[in-house]
Amino acid sequence: MNSEPSSTPEARLEERGLAIPEVAAxxxxxxPAVRTGQYIYTSGQLPVQNGQPIHTxxxxxxxxxxxxxxxxRQCTLNALAAIRAITGELSAIKGIVKVTGFVASAPDFTAQPQVINGASELLGEVFGDVGVHARSAxxxxxxxxxxxVEIEMIVEV
Incomplete structure (x- = not known):
């Protein structure tokens, strides 16, 4: 999905009824995140809102x-909050390099990739081609x- 150049990632989130939260403690x-050179690495982000898990x-x-x-998706919003705390705006992201998703699974559950699609699809909707990334689930x-679920990301800025 290509986005209009004048639209910011924050605006595309808002169009979906989403917003970047405060950085999770x-x-x-x-x-929450560290920058080294052109890359920002996030710590694993949990699906918390207002300090509480949205699911357990x-x-x-x-x-x-x-x-x-x-x-x-909530983990991804929290990761983007950690990134924005360093960059000041999500438009500074030149590429989503890697997403790693961890899924606490019942012994017979094997659809981890479909779970992490919640993160990958959101990144595609918000960043278009910039959101295409390598991934592990x-x-x-x-x-x-x-x-x-826990999500960590590497982005290029």
Whole structure:
């Protein structure tokens, strides 16, 4: 999806009824994002709003695929907040390089890529061609705060 050049990523988010939240407070001893040269690396971002997880539990058990995709979108918004705290605006992003998604999964759940599509599709809608990225979707036993999804990103600025 190509976006109009005059439209900013923030405007495209707003058109979808979304906004970049305040930077989520870390749950341990780390910073939300670090810049080195032309790249920003985010720490793993959880699906929290107003300091609380929007969903908890394992995908394929307590959490549906649709709720897990929504959690992935929230993680992505939180990652973008950490990036914007460094760049000042999302238009500074020249490319989404890599997205890594971790999915707390029930033992028989194998649709981790579909969960992380919640993040990838949002990035495509907001950034167009700039949002095309490499990706990993990894099933794990448990994540911090019992959330179902965690996302980390590498972007070029």
């Amino acid at each position: 870390p749950v341990a001893a780390y910073v 539990g394992k995908v394929g058990a307590e959490v549906s695929l649709e709720d897990a995709q929504a959690a992935a 990894v099933g794990v036993a448990v994540l911090p705060l019992d959330v179902p």
